[in-house]
Structure formats: structure tokens, C-alpha cells
Amino acid sequence: MINAVDRFLDHLTMYRLVLYYLMVLLGTALAFCLVKLVPHDPLALAFTTTLTLTACWVANKAFALIFEVPANNDSVYITALILALILDPVAVTDLSGIGAVIFASVWAISSKFIFAVGRKHLFNPAAVGVALSALLLDKPATWWVGGNSWLLPLVLIGGILIVRKLRRLDLVATFVGVALVTILATAAQYGDVLQETLGSSPLLFFAFVMLTEPLTALTTRWPRIAFAAIIGFLFAPNIHIGSFYFTPELALLAGNLFAYSVGPKGRFVLTLERIEQTAAGSYDFIFRSPRKLAFQAGQYLEWTLGLDRSDNRGNRRYFTVASSPTEQSVRLGVRFYPQSSAFKRALGSMKPGATIHASQLAGDFTLPSDPSIKIAFLAGGIGITPFRSMLQYLIDREEVRPIVVLYGTESQDDIAYRDILGCARRELGITTFYAVAKGAVRGQYPGYIDARLVRLTMPDYLERTFYISGPQAMVKALRQKLLAMGVSRSKIKVDYFPGFA
Incomplete structure (x- = not known):
């Protein structure tokens, strides 16, 4: 029920x-x-x-x-x-x-x-x-x-x-x-x-x-x-x-x-500069802001588009800011599906120079203030976006933290932000382990993120704080698995939007 x-x-x-x-x-x-x-x-x-x-x-x-x-x-x-x-x-x-x-x-x-x-x-x-x-x-x-x-x-x-x-x-x-x-x-x-x-x-x-x-x-x-x-x-x-x-x-x-x-102040009118494809069906919309957007890596915004015809999901969405606070542009990472909403169809048809309204900056899915805390990032699909923000932030600040990333996708083509993940490994020693459900290659975990992969990659998992982001079903399932493994509830943070993206 x-x-x-x-x-x-x-x-x-x-x-x-x-x-x-x-x-x-x-x-x-x-x-x-x-x-x-x-x-x-x-x-x-x-x-x-x-x-x-x-x-x-x-x-x-x-x-x-x-x-x-x-x-x-x-x-x-x-x-x-x-x-x-x-x-x-x-x-x-x-x-x-x-x-x-x-x-x-x-x-x-x-x-x-x-x-x-x-x-x-x-x-x-x-x-x-x-x-x-x-x-x-x-x-x-x-x-x-x-x-x-x-x-x-x-x-x-x-x-x-x-x-x-x-x-x-x-x-x-x-x-x-x-x-x-x-x-x-x-x-x-x-x-x-x-x-x-x-x-x-x-x-x-x-x-x-x-x-x-x-x-x-x-x-x-x-x-x-x-x-x-x-x-x-x-x-x-x-x-x-x-x-x-x-x-x-x-x-x-x-x-x-x-x-x-x-609270956070104001509404932003952002101008689209360009669109970059990050994976199969996934795109980053890079916007220019009239003033510097002050936020913490991992937070989200409410995005509003003027739609001639809306559907039952309306013309507002909550998306993580995929860019880092250290970057000048504001980056929005979105996954498109065959039956996309009216909002996503309008977003996908935007051309450089078009505008979108952003407000309600919020979210506590952010890095801990103590840099010594051991962290595990668990991402599924486009749920990698808040981690892209955090990793780019750490790279730009040259800040080393004890982080392990588990990234689950359906196929090789679904892996996004390979450049950022590779840079984090080279410059900060942050390793990403890929769990690929179909077509895993050597060095990747065949299947989905599960308890076995957590134990294999993080023998000290009971000492870590887990951040989980992705489809809601995946987030709920991984949270239950971690609790069953003995991870404290207080050490599990899940990405959350007060609306359907």
C-alpha cells in the first residue's frame, strides 16, 4: 500500500x-x-x-x-x-x-x-x-x-x-x-x-x-x-x-x-549559452547569470519555463545545480526520455539566448564541513549531477577528501561526466567504481550497486557517510541495503527534490 x-x-x-x-x-x-x-x-x-x-x-x-x-x-x-x-x-x-x-x-x-x-x-x-x-x-x-x-x-x-x-x-x-x-x-x-x-x-x-x-x-x-x-x-x-x-x-x-x-534571496533570469551532451539521452544546459549565484555544491534550484501548453506536471521543476560554486556559468544536467513532460520538451527545444527563471535555492545534500569525514558517493544515472558539482568544487579548490564514488548505469553510453571523474582520480585520488548493468568491461562491476560492491570497494564502509542520488526506487533500495549492513541512519543522506523532475 x-x-x-x-x-x-x-x-x-x-x-x-x-x-x-x-x-x-x-x-x-x-x-x-x-x-x-x-x-x-x-x-x-x-x-x-x-x-x-x-x-x-x-x-x-x-x-x-x-x-x-x-x-x-x-x-x-x-x-x-x-x-x-x-x-x-x-x-x-x-x-x-x-x-x-x-x-x-x-x-x-x-x-x-x-x-x-x-x-x-x-x-x-x-x-x-x-x-x-x-x-x-x-x-x-x-x-x-x-x-x-x-x-x-x-x-x-x-x-x-x-x-x-x-x-x-x-x-x-x-x-x-x-x-x-x-x-x-x-x-x-x-x-x-x-x-x-x-x-x-x-x-x-x-x-x-x-x-x-x-x-x-x-x-x-x-x-x-x-x-x-x-x-x-x-x-x-x-x-x-x-x-x-x-x-x-x-x-x-x-x-x-x-x-x-x-533565507536565500531572489529569482534569477538565466540565459542559455550552449548545450553539451554528457551521455546517451543526457544533456547539460549551460546558462549565464546576470549576477554570481551563491550556493553550496550539491544544492538545487526551482526552474520555471513559460509553457504555452502544460501537462499534469506543470511548468516548474527542481533540479540540482550541476556546476560548482567556483564556476562562472550555471549548469543544469537533465536526462530525456521518449515520453518526456511538456517542461522537458520545452527545455530541449531551447536555443542559445533563450531564458529560464530559477529560484528557491535550497538543499542540504552538501559536503560536510569537516574535510576529514570519510564519504561514499552512490550515484545512479543522472543522479551523478550533485556529485559532479561537489567533485568540480574540490578539484578547483585542490581539496583532498577521503571519498569513494560508486556510479551505476544501465550501459557504457549512460556514463556521464567521465572527464570530471577522471580528473578527480588523477588530481585528488578519488576513485570511481562503475557498476554497469549491461555490457560491463574489464575493471567494471557487472550489475547494479549492491551490498557486495560496497564491501569490495570500501572495507571501512561502517566509518563512512553515504550520499545517495538517483532514481527514487534506487535510492530507497540502497538505503535499505545500507541499513541492513549496519550503517547508521544518521550516516545516510539522500538527494531530495520536493517535486518530480
């Missing part, structure tokens, strides 16, 4: 998963309205949803043209559906209510462009829209989706899938834990308050959907936990500064300011 869920999640981007989750919630809420399980007029809810979708779509198109950035339809629909689920539904005859919904929708979308530094928006869009609607129009969000017990099972099921996809259990758990402790510490009756908070408040929907929004959250572990704790504390309804009380959206906006102050 768990493997089936993982396979389902693997074929969805994070944005599509959230979008489908919100669509199911809204569709179910409409059905429940018809049988009076949700206390809203179904026509009003349908009208409000249409209103938010239309206002958000039009605003996004307009601002995307003005600011000359690619429009992301998934993000627009997600914002619109969130607004429909937390704002009170309005009737066709309620002109002031209609104006408030349009106001919140337009401000939610415009905040991505207006409240932005380096083309990266600072605040959660839906939170901006409802906060301004409450402060300026006295039309606050009611968060009705979180207050209905009939919708709670769907909120939980979909939320768990999102957390599993994003691997952000620490973020959600910290927020919920701090919020509950703060609420109970400031409450008079624990039992009723606890039941109300978990069963009929926006706590869980807020945690699963709003808190986890990747562009305004933090990606490194301890800053991320601090981010969640700050928002959890301010989320408690009795927390106030004088006569000013925080609402869920204001708590999130305060957390967004903290995230911006400590």
Missing part, C-alpha cells in the same frame, strides 16, 4: 498534488452543501469559486505581462481555491461581498509581483489577500473549511500525502506542537479547547496547505523549524500585542518576514 502511494506521488509535482487536493476538498464541500452537512449555499460556494478563479487568472495574466515573467497556472489555481475554501461564500446579489472576494483575489496574485525582492515574492499570496480584506474592508477569512468536522477526514488524508511528498514532517509537527502548547497555556479549559482546536479550527488545513508553501517557507532544517515555531506561537488566538491580536494569516505573514530575513 505504501509503495503504491509513493508511486502515485512520484508522478505528481508538489503543485499538482496540492491542486488536486484542493479540488477534491472543494468538490466534496459542494456535495456536502447539497445535503446540509456543510452550512453554506452550494450556489454561493460555486459562484465564489468561479469568482476567485476568474479574478486570480486575469490578475496573474496581467501582472505576468507587465513584469515579463512566465505565468504559473497551477499556482494561480491553488491560490484561488484556497481563497474559496477560507472566505465566506457570497451570493450573486451580494455586491459588497463580491467586491471583497475580487479584492482579496487580486491582491493575493499581485502580492507575488509587488511584494517581491529580486523577483521572488515575500509573502504567502492567499494570506496577503485575506489579511488586506480583513484590515481594509472588514471582511475577514472565516476559514470555514477547517471548521467542518465532515471535511476533517479529507483534510487529514490529503494533508498527510502533501507532507509525505514534501518530506516536511518536521515543519508541520513543530508548528502544530508549538501552536497547541501555546493555545493550552493561554486557555482556561484544556479539554474543550483542545477538541475545538483539532476538530473545528483552521489549524490542520493551515499547516498542510498554507505553511508548506515552498516559495515563502524555508528549506534548511533548523531555520525551517524556527520558522514553524514562530508561526505556531503567533497562531494561538490569545497571543496579542496590546489590543492587536494575530489571525492565522497574520501569523503566517510574520513568519514569511522571518523566512526572507534568513
